[in-house]
Amino acid sequence: MDLVDFARGPALKVAFVVFFIGVLWRLVNVILLRHGRMLSEPRRSVGAALLGGIKGMGSRSWPHPEFIKRTVTGEALGYSYHIGLFIVILFFAPHVIFFGSLVGMRWSTLPNSIITIFSVITLTLFVAVLSRRVGHPVLRHLSNFDDYFSWFVVALVLITGLMATAHVGGPYQTILGLHILSFDLLLLWYPFGKLMHAFYIFPTRAIDGYLMTRKGAPS
Amino acid sequence: MSALGDIPIHVEPSAEKSVGREFGVGLGAILSELATLLEALRSTGEEGAIDLRSLPLGPNDLDRLRRLLGSGEVDIRIDANGESRIRETAVSGLWWTEHRNAAGEPLAVLIEVARVPNILLTADDDLARGAVRLRTVASAQFSAPGETPHGTT
Amino acid sequence: MARPDTELTIGELLDRNGVSRRSFIKYCTAMASLLALPPLAARAMAAQLRAARRPSVIYLSFQECTGCLESLTRSFAPTVENLIFNVISLDYDDTLMAAAGAQAEQARAQAMEANYGKYLLVVDGAVPTADGGVYHCAAGRSGLDILSECAKGAAAIVAVGTCASFGGLPFADPNPTGARAISSLVPGKPVVNVSGCPPIPEVIAGTLLQYVTTGRVPDLDEHLRPTVFYGNSIHDRCYRRPFYDRGEFAKTFDDEGARNGWCLYELGCKGPTTYNACATLKWNNAVSFPIQSGHPCLGCAEPDFWDRGSFYSPIPTARWGKAGEVSPAQAGTLAGVAALAGAAIGAGSVVLARKRINRNKRTKSHDSEKGNEE
Incomplete structure (x- = not known):
C-alpha cells in the first residue's frame, strides 16, 4: 500500500469517523448545557425575537458601522480567503469527484487556471493573516496554540495541493498522498479546535440576535 | 427500450x-x-x-x-x-x-x-573504400600486362 | 573472419553483413528518437554502437502470460530480428529458441559459463516463493532456483513487464503462490524494471539497446525504471491534457464529451499517477494508445495496479472499502453511526457534568447550613 492508498483508505476512514463523532459530540454538548436564565422582562414577542435571530446571523456578519475603520482590514482579509477556500474546495474537478463520490452526485467544475489563480491568492492571504496575527500586539496576545495549529492545518492542505498541481517537491503520487493525508489531519483536528467555528458561527449569532431582540436591544 | x-x-x-x-x-x-x-x-x-x-x-x-x-x-x-x-x-x-x-x-x-x-554526405571511410575498390577493378581488368597494380585488397 | 561473432564489434558485424552506413544512421536516428535523445545525438550514438560488442543475453520466463515477449516481437524500431541478430546475442529464450529440452538448458549453461559476469539477464514474470517455489518448475527445477543461478553471473538484470517488476497479476491479492518481484529476489544485483502490462515494445528494445550502447544501467526512477521512458506521467504528455485543464470531461463512454475526445479523468483514467511513454511513443508503431482510442489509462505500469479498485473509478475517490471505492450509502451510514456515537458521547458528558455540579452544590449548601448553625 503506497501513501496515496493509505491516505485515501484507512487514514481517511479514521479521520472521517473522528470528524463526525467529534462534531456531534461538541454540538450536542453545547446545546444541552444549561443556559443562563433570562432575568429581564421580555420586551418583544417570541416571533419578533426569532426574526431578530435570523437578522442577527446577517448583521453580526458585517462590520459594525461604528468600528468599521478599525476592523475592516481583518474582515476583508477573512472574507476574501474564505471565499477563495470555498471556490478551490468546491469547484476544482478532482475535489468535485472526491466529495461527489461520498455524497453521490457531481456538479460543474471551474477550469484549472482559475482554480490555480484562486489558490495562489488564497495562500497569499493566508500568509497575510498569519503575519497580521503575529505582528498585531493585541491579536498576538489573544492567540494561542489552537489559532496557530488551525492555521497550519489548513495551510498545509493548501500548500500540498498547489504542490501536487504544480509538480514540485517530488513524484505526483507522493505529493498527492501528502495532500490527502493533510486533509485527513484537518478532519481529525476539525472538531477539537477553532475550525469548529464553521458549525458554531451561525447558531451562536442567531441565539445572540434572538436574546437581544427579546430584551429589546437591536439585534 | x-x-x-x-x-x-x-x-x-x-x-x-x-x-x-x-x-x-x-x-x-x-x-x-x-x-x-x-x-x-x-x-x-x-x-x-x-x-x-x-x-x-x-x-x-x-x-x-x-x-x-x-x-x-x-x-x-x-x-x-x-x-x-x-x-x-x-x-x-x-x-x-x-x-x-x-x-x-x-x-x-x-x-x-x-x-x-547530413545523411546524404558521403563518409570518409566510404570514400576510401570506394577508391580502393575502383583501383582493384582497374588493375584487375584494364591494366596493361607488366604494369604493377596500385591498389591491394 | 574466423573470429566468433561475440568478439566482433557491432560495426564489424554490420559491415560483414553489408549494412550500409546510411541505413545504420537511419536506424540510430530512430533509436535516438526512441530514447528521447536530441535528434543529433544519433551521430554520436552511431559511433558508440559501432564500437560496442554484442552482449550475451539470457531470457527467463516465470509466472507470466508471454504478453511481454509478444510485445517485444512487435517492436518496429529496432525490430526484434535486428535486435537479436545485430545488437545482442540472444543465447537462451525458451520461447524463441529452436533448441528444446536438454539442448536448450545446455545452451544456457554454455552461455553463462562463457560470459560469466558479463551477460545480461532478462526476466519476465514474477517468481512464486510459497511452498519452496513449487508453483513454477522448468526442467525439473523451481523458478526460484533457476533465477538465483542465472542472476549470480549476470552483469545486470532487466525485469520486463509489471509481473517481473512489481509482482503484477500473480502478486495481486491474495497472492496464493507467494509471487514476488525480481528486484526483491536478487540482492546486490543492478535491476532495471521495464514495467507495463505489457511494456511498450520499443521501450523493452530501447532499454536493451541503451544498455548495449552505453555499457551501463541507465538512470532509474524510484521504482528502478529508466527515466527516459518513465520520466513523465501519461497525464503530463497526454494530448487530451488541455481538456483536463479546461475542466471538460467525458462523463460516460458515449456522451458528447467522449465523442469530442475530452479528458477521461472522471471515467477513471490513471494517467496522472502512471509513468510510462504511451502518450509519446504510443503503440503499434505510433498508431495510437489507449486514451487516443477513447479508453482511460489503467495504470498498468505502476505497482499494485490490480489491487486499486475498479479501473473505472477516478483517482480522487475515497477507498476504504475492501473492494475499493466507498459508495455514498456506505459513507452516509458510517457518518450517521459516527454522528450518533458523537451525539451520545456529547449527551453523556452533559449528564455527567450536571450531576457533578448538583453534587457540588449540595455539598456547598450542606456546608453553608452547617456554618450557619455554628
Missing part, C-alpha cells in the same frame, strides 16, 4: 474544424523553435533537428504542421534498408525527413535544419 428514433444521432464535425483547432497545442512552439534553429544555422553553422515523434501531438497536428511548412524544390529518396524520404519544405533549410524500415513502416519523423541533410 426507447424507439430507434429516440437514439440521438451525432454528426461528427470535420476533422479540420474541431480536432485541428482543439489539439493544436504545441504547433506555435514548434514553429518558433524551428525559427531559432534556422537563425543558429545561419549565424554559427550549427545544424539542428526536431524529433516529431517525441512530442505530445494530437492526431491531426502532423498534417497541419506539414501544410503550414509547405513543400520546396528538393525531394530525395534514399533506399537503405527501407525507404527514406527527405523533402525540402517551402522554408529553405528545413527538411521534412521520414525514415521507414524495409517493411515500409515509419521509424522516425523529424524536421532537420541544415544546408544539406
Whole structure:
C-alpha cells in the first residue's frame, strides 16, 4: 500500500469517523448545557425575537458601522480567503469527484487556471493573516496554540495541493498522498479546535440576535 | 427500450474544424523553435533537428504542421534498408525527413535544419573504400600486362 | 573472419553483413528518437554502437502470460530480428529458441559459463516463493532456483513487464503462490524494471539497446525504471491534457464529451499517477494508445495496479472499502453511526457534568447550613 492508498483508505476512514463523532459530540454538548436564565422582562414577542435571530446571523456578519475603520482590514482579509477556500474546495474537478463520490452526485467544475489563480491568492492571504496575527500586539496576545495549529492545518492542505498541481517537491503520487493525508489531519483536528467555528458561527449569532431582540436591544 | 428514433444521432464535425483547432497545442512552439534553429544555422553553422515523434501531438497536428511548412524544390529518396524520404519544405533549410524500415513502416519523423541533410554526405571511410575498390577493378581488368597494380585488397 | 561473432564489434558485424552506413544512421536516428535523445545525438550514438560488442543475453520466463515477449516481437524500431541478430546475442529464450529440452538448458549453461559476469539477464514474470517455489518448475527445477543461478553471473538484470517488476497479476491479492518481484529476489544485483502490462515494445528494445550502447544501467526512477521512458506521467504528455485543464470531461463512454475526445479523468483514467511513454511513443508503431482510442489509462505500469479498485473509478475517490471505492450509502451510514456515537458521547458528558455540579452544590449548601448553625 503506497501513501496515496493509505491516505485515501484507512487514514481517511479514521479521520472521517473522528470528524463526525467529534462534531456531534461538541454540538450536542453545547446545546444541552444549561443556559443562563433570562432575568429581564421580555420586551418583544417570541416571533419578533426569532426574526431578530435570523437578522442577527446577517448583521453580526458585517462590520459594525461604528468600528468599521478599525476592523475592516481583518474582515476583508477573512472574507476574501474564505471565499477563495470555498471556490478551490468546491469547484476544482478532482475535489468535485472526491466529495461527489461520498455524497453521490457531481456538479460543474471551474477550469484549472482559475482554480490555480484562486489558490495562489488564497495562500497569499493566508500568509497575510498569519503575519497580521503575529505582528498585531493585541491579536498576538489573544492567540494561542489552537489559532496557530488551525492555521497550519489548513495551510498545509493548501500548500500540498498547489504542490501536487504544480509538480514540485517530488513524484505526483507522493505529493498527492501528502495532500490527502493533510486533509485527513484537518478532519481529525476539525472538531477539537477553532475550525469548529464553521458549525458554531451561525447558531451562536442567531441565539445572540434572538436574546437581544427579546430584551429589546437591536439585534 | 426507447424507439430507434429516440437514439440521438451525432454528426461528427470535420476533422479540420474541431480536432485541428482543439489539439493544436504545441504547433506555435514548434514553429518558433524551428525559427531559432534556422537563425543558429545561419549565424554559427550549427545544424539542428526536431524529433516529431517525441512530442505530445494530437492526431491531426502532423498534417497541419506539414501544410503550414509547405513543400520546396528538393525531394530525395534514399533506399537503405527501407525507404527514406527527405523533402525540402517551402522554408529553405528545413527538411521534412521520414525514415521507414524495409517493411515500409515509419521509424522516425523529424524536421532537420541544415544546408544539406547530413545523411546524404558521403563518409570518409566510404570514400576510401570506394577508391580502393575502383583501383582493384582497374588493375584487375584494364591494366596493361607488366604494369604493377596500385591498389591491394 | 574466423573470429566468433561475440568478439566482433557491432560495426564489424554490420559491415560483414553489408549494412550500409546510411541505413545504420537511419536506424540510430530512430533509436535516438526512441530514447528521447536530441535528434543529433544519433551521430554520436552511431559511433558508440559501432564500437560496442554484442552482449550475451539470457531470457527467463516465470509466472507470466508471454504478453511481454509478444510485445517485444512487435517492436518496429529496432525490430526484434535486428535486435537479436545485430545488437545482442540472444543465447537462451525458451520461447524463441529452436533448441528444446536438454539442448536448450545446455545452451544456457554454455552461455553463462562463457560470459560469466558479463551477460545480461532478462526476466519476465514474477517468481512464486510459497511452498519452496513449487508453483513454477522448468526442467525439473523451481523458478526460484533457476533465477538465483542465472542472476549470480549476470552483469545486470532487466525485469520486463509489471509481473517481473512489481509482482503484477500473480502478486495481486491474495497472492496464493507467494509471487514476488525480481528486484526483491536478487540482492546486490543492478535491476532495471521495464514495467507495463505489457511494456511498450520499443521501450523493452530501447532499454536493451541503451544498455548495449552505453555499457551501463541507465538512470532509474524510484521504482528502478529508466527515466527516459518513465520520466513523465501519461497525464503530463497526454494530448487530451488541455481538456483536463479546461475542466471538460467525458462523463460516460458515449456522451458528447467522449465523442469530442475530452479528458477521461472522471471515467477513471490513471494517467496522472502512471509513468510510462504511451502518450509519446504510443503503440503499434505510433498508431495510437489507449486514451487516443477513447479508453482511460489503467495504470498498468505502476505497482499494485490490480489491487486499486475498479479501473473505472477516478483517482480522487475515497477507498476504504475492501473492494475499493466507498459508495455514498456506505459513507452516509458510517457518518450517521459516527454522528450518533458523537451525539451520545456529547449527551453523556452533559449528564455527567450536571450531576457533578448538583453534587457540588449540595455539598456547598450542606456546608453553608452547617456554618450557619455554628
